[in-house]
Amino acid sequence: xxxxxxxxxxxxxxxxxxxxHQYSNGGVGMSGxxxxxIRHLAHLAKISTNDEEIEMFAQxxxxxxxxxxxxNEINTEEIIPMTHGMEFTNIMREDVATHTLxxxxxxxxSPAHETGQIKVPSILGGNDK
Amino acid sequence: xxxxxYKMSELHKFLLKKELTVSDLVDESLRKIKEIxxxxxxxxxxxxEEVRKVAHKLNNKQPGSIIFGLPIALKDNIVTNNLRTTCxxxxxxxxxxxxxxxxxxxxxxxxxxxxxxxxxxxxxMGSSTENSxxxxxxxxxNKKMTAGGSSGGSAAxxxxxxxxxxxxxxxxxxxxxxxxxxxxxxxxxxYGRVSRYGLIAFASSLDQIGPITRSVEDNAYVLQAISGKxxxxxxxxxxxxxxxxxTLTGEVKGLKIAVPKEYFGEGVSKEVKDTIQKALMxxxxxxxxxxxxxxxxxxxxxAVYYLISSCEASSNLARYDGIRYGYQTxxxxxxxxxxxxxRAEGFGTEVKRRILFGTYAxxxxxxxDYFQKAQKIRTLIKKDFxxxxxxxxxIIGPTTRTPxxxxxxxxxxxxxxxxxxxxxxxxxxxxxxxxxxxGYVKGLPVGMQIIGRPFDEETVYRVAxxxxxxxxxx
Numbered sequence: 001x002x003x004x005x006x007x008x009x010x011x012x013x014x015x016x017x018x019x020x021h022q023y024s025n026g027g028v029g030m031s032g033x034x035x036x037x038i039r040h041l042a043h044l045a046k047i048s049t050n051d052e053e054i055e056m057f058a059q060x061x062x063x064x065x066x067x068x069x070x071x072n073e074i075n076t077e078e079i080i081p082m083t084h085g086m087e088f089t090n091i092m093r094e095d096v097a098t099h100t101l102x103x104x105x106x107x108x109x110s111p112a113h114e115t116g117q118i119k120v121p122s123i124l125g126g127n128d129k
Numbered sequence: 130x131x132x133x134x135y136k137m138s139e140l141h142k143f144l145l146k147k148e149l150t151v152s153d154l155v156d157e158s159l160r161k162i163k164e165i166x167x168x169x170x171x172x173x174x175x176x177x178e179e180v181r182k183v184a185h186k187l188n189n190k191q192p193g194s195i196i197f198g199l200p201i202a203l204k205d206n207i208v209t210n211n212l213r214t215t216c217x218x219x220x221x222x223x224x225x226x227x228x229x230x231x232x233x234x235x236x237x238x239x240x241x242x243x244x245x246x247x248x249x250x251x252x253x254m255g256s257s258t259e260n261s262x263x264x265x266x267x268x269x270x271n272k273k274m275t276a277g278g279s280s281g282g283s284a285a286x287x288x289x290x291x292x293x294x295x296x297x298x299x300x301x302x303x304x305x306x307x308x309x310x311x312x313x314x315x316x317x318x319x320y321g322r323v324s325r326y327g328l329i330a331f332a333s334s335l336d337q338i339g340p341i342t343r344s345v346e347d348n349a350y351v352l353q354a355i356s357g358k359x360x361x362x363x364x365x366x367x368x369x370x371x372x373x374x375x376t377l378t379g380e381v382k383g384l385k386i387a388v389p390k391e392y393f394g395e396g397v398s399k400e401v402k403d404t405i406q407k408a409l410m411x412x413x414x415x416x417x418x419x420x421x422x423x424x425x426x427x428x429x430x431x432a433v434y435y436l437i438s439s440c441e442a443s444s445n446l447a448r449y450d451g452i453r454y455g456y457q458t459x460x461x462x463x464x465x466x467x468x469x470x471x472r473a474e475g476f477g478t479e480v481k482r483r484i485l486f487g488t489y490a491x492x493x494x495x496x497x498d499y500f501q502k503a504q505k506i507r508t509l510i511k512k513d514f515x516x517x518x519x520x521x522x523x524i525i526g527p528t529t530r531t532p533x534x535x536x537x538x539x540x541x542x543x544x545x546x547x548x549x550x551x552x553x554x555x556x557x558x559x560x561x562x563x564x565x566x567x568g569y570v571k572g573l574p575v576g577m578q579i580i581g582r583p584f585d586e587e588t589v590y591r592v593a594x595x596x597x598x599x600x601x602x603x
Contacts, residue, residue, distance in 0.1 A: 038485070045443065045488045046450075047481055048469035060482045061489055063543050067432050071502055074429065074509070081504030082511055084364070085320030085334045085559040086583065091363040105227045109454030120452055121464045 230327020247282030302552025309576020443487025
């Protein structure tokens with residue numbers, strides 16, 4: 001068997017990403033994501049961040065953006081997106097109620113609950129938890 | 130000789146003949162854990178007191194199933210009733226599930242004994258088990274090396290003979306890569322073969338549970354025990370479960386094996402290439418035909434994977450809000466603060482950056498260029514495999530580009546991501562693949578990957594068994 005005689009393909013190199021960042025100063029540059037955008041994303045994802053983390057996340061997203069650029073090499077206009085691991089469709093079951101979870105058990109891992117309900121901080125103002 | 134060097138079928142015979150009791154097996158497991166656990170850290174939780182009681186109860190019962198009485202370990206993202214399940218995250222540090230995953234029900238109803246829960250990268254995001262909230266897992270072959278990941282604890286526990294077998298989960302190679310690094314057999318079944326009910330979700334269209342064992346035969350036994358349609362998982366396949374063990378004949382004569390040139394490209398070490406080539410020559414000697422093929426979209430798999438998995442993760446991990454279960458920050462006055470601080474304090478850095486990248490890629494101005502584009506290229510990757518597997522019975526290449534890497538080496542760098550380029554495409558296509566040990570480089574195991582058609586685990590096992598049986602000639 002004659003295998004691997006010549007190399008016609010290269011694993012995409014991410015090493016150029018590091019070079020880019022020497023010039024981009026961690027997220028400010030050609031297409032660098034802004035700190036404001038990171039703050040907005042963190043707000044959407046409900047994760048509080050400090051300045052140091054914002055810098056780090058910006059650098060990460062910039063690096064990932066460079067990796068993603070290679071996908072533009074392919075014209076995918078006519079391609080149908082793959083949305084599932086396997087193509088099983090219309091998975092149905094009989095519409096019969098079944099027992100799922102006891103109420104008491106459901107509270108076992110809840111950090112705070114009272115009289116059969118989960119407690120959350122006040123939503124409409126005030127400091128009561 | 131450790132008891133766990135015997136195959137499952139041999140241990141089963143010992144139990145049937147009453148030459149061993151279930152307590153003997155559990156004692157052996159706990160003894161080995163005491164001896165080695167401080168060095169390798171396979172486990173997050175060890176269920177010592179409970180398993181001794183369970184073993185005592187089983188001592189007087191007749192062994193039915195082949196898994197009866199065997200000490201096993203479960204990756205800590207598989208929920209176990211009343212047994213802490215942490216996902217190696219501060220977020221779930223004290224989480225006590227109130228039900229069993231379907232795979233746990235299947236194994237425990239067959240008499241298997243869950244010795245403990247194994248270490249992993251937090252929420253299965255990583256490939257070295259260094260991203261665990263608790264501690265890294267070290268490779269039993271060389272403690273300066275990682276055990277791989279994310280199922281590093283499950284692979285190390287089997288390699289170090291702490292248990293007979295373990296379960297891991299594989300989203301982009303998380304069973305096969307640590308199995309390769311630790312010199313054990315790891316199977317990622319076809320998507321849908323095994324129920325995901327009770328597997329803590331990372332990327333739902335890619336995640337799949339599978340067995341890690343010391344031999345191919347054991348692996349087939351365990352997969353048989355955990356497979357099947359489950360009403361609790363709508364994506365589980367309504368297909369019969371073949372008897373894979375019966376088909377382990379060592380016979381590969383006439384099989385057509387595809388060898389993708391992309392799996393031997395830049396970044397794959399020469400020693401790994403040579404090791405796999407030797408194994409291919411053995412298969413040819415047994416009458417199989419190996420031919421070079423191309424899977425042209427392989428090079429896009431890493432980018433596609435990190436888009437799809439991060440997008441799915443950003444949605445799946447939205448459930449950790451600090452209210453119904455899991456960590457809750459003590460430092461919040463308002464509901465918004467409670468969410469934001471809980472998630473900031475409960476998740477580790479790798480998890481947070483993937484959630485943010487997923488949120489970013491799903492934002493309205495990028496969704497089409499990023500998420501949908503990735504889904505379309507995923508179609509092309511699947512077609513590559515379909516096209517080749519119409520003509521060939523299976524595909525063979527290395528599992529990883531190199532043997533195990535050093536602890537601490539580039540851990541937080543995205544350079545690590547491209548190491549998974551040989552395992553990721555299989556998850557994107559949803560097809561089955563196994564990693565089996567097929568040689569050593571500088572004292573570290575090398576894994577060979579055998580990839581099959583959807584739901585054709587039979588051929589994958591058959592070829593794996595043939596290589597395993599001839600291993601003394603490599």
